[in-house]
Amino acid sequence: MARSHAWGARAKVCAAVGFVVMGGCGSADMGGGSGPPDPGVPTSPPTTPAPTGSKWKGIEVTGDCGRSTLAWVLVDEMCADTDDPGYLDALRSPMFRDGTLIDDTLYVVDATRLWVLDVKQVEPKRLGVVAGLGHPVAIANHGGRLVIASGEAGLVMLEPKLPGVPAPFAALPLPGPALDVFIEGDRAVVAMGKAGLAVIDLAPTLAVPAGAPKLLTVVPTPGFAVGVATRTSQAFVAACDTFAVVHLQTGELVGQSWLDAYDEAEILTAPARDVALLGDTAFVAAGRHGVVELDVSKPAAPELRGECTEPFDLSFYVSGVRVQGNRLFAAAGEWGVRALDVATAPTCAKWLWPVMPATPSGDDACSTKPPWQLLPWHDLWTPPPPSKDPVQTLPAGDVVYAFGDARRIGTRAVDVRASSDLLQLGRYDEPRLVVxxxxxxxxxxxxxxxxxxxxxxxxxxxxxxxxxxxxxxxxxxxxxxxxxxxxxxxxxxxxxxxxxxxxxxxxxxxxxxxxxxxxxxxxxxxxxxxxxxxxxxxxxxxxxxxxxxxxxxxxxxxxxxxxxxxxxxxxxxxxxxxxxxxxxxxxxxxxxxxxxxxxxxxxxxxxxxxxxxxxxxxxxxxxxxxxxxxxxxxxxxxxxxxxxxxxxxxxxxxxxxxxxxxxxxxxxxxxxxxxxxxxxxxxxxxxxxxxxxxxxxxxxxxxxxxxxxxxxxxxxxxxxxxxxxxxxxxx
Structure with missing residues (x-):
């Protein structure tokens, strides 16, 4: 059976012999969070909005009456349907996905446009919006310039010459979709899905006049590379169904390790989609498995240590991880931001085997209920009030910016939170000036x-x-x-x-x-x-x-x-x-x-x-x-x-x-x-x-x-x- 990069709407029963509410993480010291204090018992109607970072995928099922219909399984939005021609377009939900800070200006991408926000005050103000960049899904900065992973447009660089109006000055086509970018010194490494990693020299862009970035090499990786972090000559790759370490100069696969990523139906249940490094520890965003911790002191043999998750709360779905000092910030969707004290390893040292949504059945095929009773149309028709639901964070000194998903809140949003206790200080919402x-x-x-x-x-x-x-x-x-x-x-x-x-x-x-x-x-x-x-x-x-x-x-x-x-x-x-x-x-x-x-x-x-x-x-x-x-x-x-x-x-x-x-x-x-x-x-x-x-x-x-x-x-x-x-x- 061919493996599907989807995690199924099914309950994982491998550890069902008495789930115990453990505070959600392998370590007793959680370090704080902005999620609900009392996760509810999970429910699993396949028509509820998908947790932030995931989406619904239709599969055909047949009911006892013999009629067929589409049932819906949850799939990771970065790791599912990667060969589909509409893969990148599917990322264009109304969501802020990533951001970078230059002085008092925050630059945010949403897979369609670049938004420019003035963050001198805790309540951000918009300065401008830039279009025509392909599918901008990840962003960093180098020498005061913006470096954007823009999907099929490759690597795009912009010069923020005027407030609110950054001007594109260089673009580098790549052999695969640019899905993530990590900069170390004058080197950028871009995750390109099944095309692996692109290693790029940014030094020419610092010349006067500025030159174009130069593609140095392409490094193959196992899996589908969607997240990357580097340390000198090695890259640590979140590749959907695996975690890999590769050598950026020789192209060698140094080491590889991951959870048993697929369930018995060959459906991906543990998507490795983002990675952050702290010393010899790698922290990987893994959806319902939360933050997975690995010891990478021996890159040839990465050692899995455990996971930090909320095992019974289906809204807890980690899509992004970022480290600042000895704190790790995990963007956990509707649950909020999870802050972990990672000063002493290990932090995530237990396996909690989180509950997955229930198995879809053919019941809808035989149902006589009309669609307006089967589907939560009101959740889509009129957006509900704003809420917290980040897909990525950006720690910046005393504050953390949390980039929000609008499938539940109706608008793109950035929360400004205190990095010490995650108290909300300010917020930018996509405007809703006229109804x-x-x-x-x-x-x-x-x-x-x-x-x-x-x-x-x-x-x-x-x-x-x-x-x-x-x-x-x-x-x-x-x-x-x-x-x-x-x-x-x-x-x-x-x-x-x-x-x-x-x-x-x-x-x-x-x-x-x-x-x-x-x-x-x-x-x-x-x-x-x-x-x-x-x-x-x-x-x-x-x-x-x-x-x-x-x-x-x-x-x-x-x-x-x-x-x-x-x-x-x-x-x-x-x-x-x-x-x-x-x-x-x-x-x-x-x-x-x-x-x-x-x-x-x-x-x-x-x-x-x-x-x-x-x-x-x-x-x-x-x-x-x-x-x-x-x-x-x-x-x-x-x-x-x-x-x-x-x-x-x-x-x-x-x-x-x-x-x-x-x-x-x-x-x-x-x-x-x-x-x-x-x-x-x-x-x-x-x-x-x-x-x-x-x-x-x-x-x-x-x-x-x-x-x-x-x-x-x-x-x-x-x-x-x-x-x-x-x-x-x-x-």
Missing amino acids: DLAAGGGRVIAVGEGGGVFSASPSGQLALESEPEKVKDGISAVMLADGRWAFSTETELRVELAAPKFVAAKLFAHGLSARDSDVVIALPQGVRFVDPAGVETTLPAPRPAELPPAVVAKGDGVFLAAPEWERALRIGPAGKAEDLPPNGVFGAAEIFDANLWREGLPRRLLADSAHGVVEIASLGARAGLTLHTGTADEPKLALPAGTYVDAVAHGDALFVVTADRGVYQSALLTVSLTKTSAVLLHTESFTGVATSVAADGTRLYVGDADRGILIYSTAELPPKLLGVHALGAAP
Whole structure:
């Protein structure tokens, strides 16, 4: 059987004769940590978010009923599917992966971009973002210059000439993907997966004028090299299913040792993915096995000593290790940062055999439950509050920077912690300045961290008019026909010149519409109208919405579409509901396919236009538009795959925004509409996370969580960007 670089969702039973909670480490002196003090009993639903540093991989299983489906096993993100053409792209989750410090500037990579942060104060401030570097996954510095392992782009070097704007000045293609870089003197060693190690001379880059780095040799390694540290002529390599010592000059394999890395199903359960040295001791990040300690005083025979882990806490998953003085800092995912006192060896001297997630079964194949009951869609739809979940750390004197994963927290983040006790001192979060916006009558309301009400000048400039109470907690906004604004938080509705109104139901983002001067609220059971006097009227829907529905109110009825519905609804003024024609993207069979949900959650948008109500539906990798004109042959348009977040129509044009959080890139689509056609005219991409779009006259406003409000002119198509109204303090 071919071995898979995956660690299975199965319980390891080799030491199940009475697991004992041992404080999680081989030594009684843990040195401190920022994780939970009382790890819970592990649970193992295969649809929960994967621990930081790992990901879910689908495998086909067959249930007792004879039907097959995909079950999901946990795989290490660096060591799994290494031959897959999309291996590097899979690293582009919204995660800060590594960083390096030059003076008071922290440079951080996320497999897509380089972020530049000013860390003079404990609350970092962003100076800039640099794109076009391939897949930057690891970073170091040499002579005041940045040295980046950039995946297929090889080794990339940048000169930080101007604050926030480092300029690339050299690049070195390599025979394998650059996954880690370690610098000793003027020598860089790069881990390149199955291609081994690249040994590079950086001395030429210090010349005036600067020369290019020089590839000296390529050293083969066993396994798949993802982490490396060097000491003089020897390199110590974390190579997924092994730990190896190689000679950098002769290319000789000096020594090799590792755990029994595979289980009985030949699935990798102990991924060696990062390494740090202290004297004659190597510390290896090993996923659920935590930190594995080896004695390398005899490089020809590395000796395994033990592991430091939390055996019963599945959130404890170590992806990175760094040493400063006699302290080792382990990035342990959602558990937090584990600090170990490594002054006296051994530190990790016992084998604790951590619990692994349970074996997947074919139960889902035979389940009659719909996908919204099988999958935690709410964990993906709306990011939960920030939390600690580092994949790597950077000790820097009195502080430790912990680089965060956004699959659970919704944003890239860097924690600033005291190196002595790991107390949090500060934090940088990827901005979330705008959640929704609305425009009308020369005014714009934005809700979110940078929220406020703005007046628009004829030239397109915005001026802050007011900051209504709770506007920064808002999740949805709308402009009424009488010129007043309205917005909602998760629990209450606020309307200009009216008293706040508590709503006895959870409200959704983008869940408001307007009919004249009435606010229309989308609810799981239907729609609710709130008139200027605060009087409520409810129209029930014939079926409940499980996911946040879209709503558009018109004089002749309300259009409602939940993402999981096969068909959208029109509810007439008298409350009679009727199904709209099919959306053309999915039918009843597809919407009940949980595997399509895992590929891409269903989304639904509605927008009112001069030619009818526009419906946008997406599921998995498919998306499409339907213009509901009331005719037998309603126009349809296939759209690019993506996460569709908002749409607005103005005149004969429809403007749609999508956002890809993984690569921190968004798009504005312009569609031409007539009664008989819908044509995609233009697509414009930009860095950031689009959240909303609104139109007023010849102005188009795009909410960008990263910067604020993008202002376009729609006097001609495609729209022309006039400028950006920055919101909030400097990000």
